[in-house]
Amino acid sequence: MWKVVAVVVAACIVGVFGDKVQYKDCGSVSGTISDVDITPCPTEPCQFVRTKTINVTVDFTAKTAISTAVTKVYGFILGIKTPFPVPGDACQDMTCPIASGAVTSYKNSVFVKPEYPKVSVVVQWEVHDQDDKLIICFNVPVQISD
Ligand SMILES: *[C@@H]1O[C@H](CO)[C@@H](O)[C@H](O)[C@H]1NC(C)=O
Numbered sequence: 001m002w003k004v005v006a007v008v009v010a011a012c013i014v015g016v017f018g019d020k021v022q023y024k025d026c027g028s029v030s031g032t033i034s035d036v037d038i039t040p041c042p043t044e045p046c047q048f049v050r051t052k053t054i055n056v057t058v059d060f061t062a063k064t065a066i067s068t069a070v071t072k073v074y075g076f077i078l079g080i081k082t083p084f085p086v087p088g089d090a091c092q093d094m095t096c097p098i099a100s101g102a103v104t105s106y107k108n109s110v111f112v113k114p115e116y117p118k119v120s121v122v123v124q125w126e127v128h129d130q131d132d133k134l135i136i137c138f139n140v141p142v143q144i145s146d
Contacts, residue, residue, distance in 0.1 A: 023138040031135035045141040066098040076122040
């Protein structure tokens with residue numbers, strides 16, 4: 001009985017908050033990441049299914065005042081850092097300006113194009129502040145699949 005309750009509660013939590021994933025911080029300076037959520041990603045490494053849209057939500061605390069911010073996304077394919085095209089203005093994906101100490105949610109999404117190769121890739125997601133310091137930087141391993 002308690003197992004059933006636990007599963008139902010867990011399912012509700014996942015349903016509401018999405019899929020928190022393991023990530024490696026790759027040098028966040030002007031922010032502190034509390035959670036990285038990738039939906040859908042029921043099992044890790046995350047499967048990025050071609051033709052589907054993946055939602056990315058990052059909760060972080062700003063360590064300095066942030067007026068403008070730029071998103072840069074890269075994929076390490078066979079160790080080579082390759083830029084992944086995403087819209088740059090990160091203030092479209094969170095509310096700017098951000099006061100120092102404010103807890104902020106950054107939300108973005110990526111469309112997994114049908115022509116992407118079915119490779120494993122370490123995604124590096126960076127958001128830079130007005131001084132080009134990293135507000136957030138995280139690595140997540142991903143498998144592109146059908
Ligand atoms: C991703 O976010 C969009 C906009 O908030 C929402 O409509 C969509 O259902 C989300 N997709 C998933 C897989 O959670």
